[in-house]
Amino acid sequence: MDSGFVARAQATLAEDTSVVPEFWQSKYKDEAARNWDKFYNRNTTNFFKDRHWTDREFEELRPGYAFSEQRPVLLEIGCGVGNFIWPVVERNPDVFVYACDFSPRAVGFVTANERYNADRCRAFVCDITKDRLAETIPPHSVDLVSAIFVLSALPPEKQAAAVANIAEILKPGGRVLIRDYGVYDLAQLRFKPGHKLEDNLYVRQDGTLSYYFSTDRLQELFVGHAGLVEMENDYTLKRLVNVKKDIDADRVFVQAKFQAPLDTRSLEQAMEGTRVD
Template sequence: MYKTLFHPSTVTPSWHVSHASLPRHLSQEELDRLSSERTLVSDFKQMKLEKEAQKNWDLFYKRNTTNFFKDRHWTTREFEELQACREFESQKLVLLEAGCGVGNCIFPLLEEDLNIFVYACDFSPRAVEFVKKNPLYRPERCCAFQCDLTKDHLMENVPEASVDVVTLIFVLSAVHPDKMKVALENIGKVLKPGGVVLFRDYGLYDHAMLRFKSGSKLGDNFYVRQDGTRSYFFSKEFLAKLFEEAGFQSVVNEYVLRETVNKKEGLCVPRVFLQSKFIKPAHSQQVCGLLSHNTSKESKPED
């Protein structure tokens, strides 16, 4: 997933994180490279990739077990709702981690906040098993289950309108664009009115997008990796329209621009993510939390 481009000893991540309303500016060379990618993967192969999507992610976790991603301790720093969505400090908070992987986001949260209950689902049965085998997993505080957000009803495991906050972190990009709206509508059914979806994923013109070789393009901003997993790179306009059509309202929707520096090779790698907050309309009810527009905090997300 191009998240370990360099050995950790040679990488110094930039601490100067900027938030922007526009995607990063491309060089002429980068523009030429993208414009030359006109040939798409064949329809037959695309259908095969869709059919084998779950298998490919399961194989990913078989190869990498729990070692590929770092724990995401930055989540509470970036998304204030995980702390602010309460009327009083000891109030229980119900969270849905849609696409939990092996638990890199949920376990730091469970450690930091004793008044949180987490529903955690993932496309990959193997990933869910890793979550359940984690020493920090406790059924009284966490319920992990396998789920294809584009097919399976979340309400089979999560009560309707029971969730305060949904985290959707580097997940929607792995879903075929034609099925993203269905996944969001599925999430909306278990979210409380006034509840929040916290989103972070690959942004348009991220370095990973520019690294794909010829023969990897599935469609506009949509690519396949060598291991058969896929990734979409979001523009803020596409994401806003997608959530609005699924019944959500936009609160914050902006690009996060970072740089990763490889001292040994003398390379500066531009990373682009989209960080957003959407709410399920609450009508006359009070919207959950402060819904702060302040996302300008510097952080070190381990994506």
């Protein structure tokens, strides 16, 4: 990112010295799943659009991408109401998709969708910070894990457990695809005082959390904690212009790929001490 942009963003963030009281911080963190469930109760399936752009950003999601001779398996964490799942299933007839979310209501919308087919997809409720994915998905069996705007919903102290949980179900050579909010994103800079829980962690009006990632933080989580190999890890800037709302600013996202070691033994060694109990 441009040094001038970073300096201006840091100056803006430094103006907000307020922090949400500790009681409310604990409450928002403890009730994260409940607040997302309320979100889906209010918005049902109408809030997010289907993510048809993902295969432009990640070649692994394009039809015909070769993983192995076996049927490719993908896990989407934080599946919401299925906006990522449906385009992937439609474009890739050979892929089997696991999909999880910690909102039971969101998972219910997925399984109730007319496009849901148990032969192609299995959706289930899971809080990846504490529920072991390997109890539903065989260890070392998943080719791809998509984490699209989902890790930012977790407080920093729970992120390492979630990443270790994900690493346990990756095949040797399996990959994690990440797109999420980056530090100095427009949304972070526009938070008013009274929404900051700690550095880069904020609470929205509806009680849901939003964390803004640096590339260093992603590297710390996936390489340092989970023993994966960094393939890509960078910022993506998208210019947002809205004349009616007087907006002309950058959206900042992190986009990354991390790969499990190529043999199971190396993966197990990398996972030492990082499992979710």
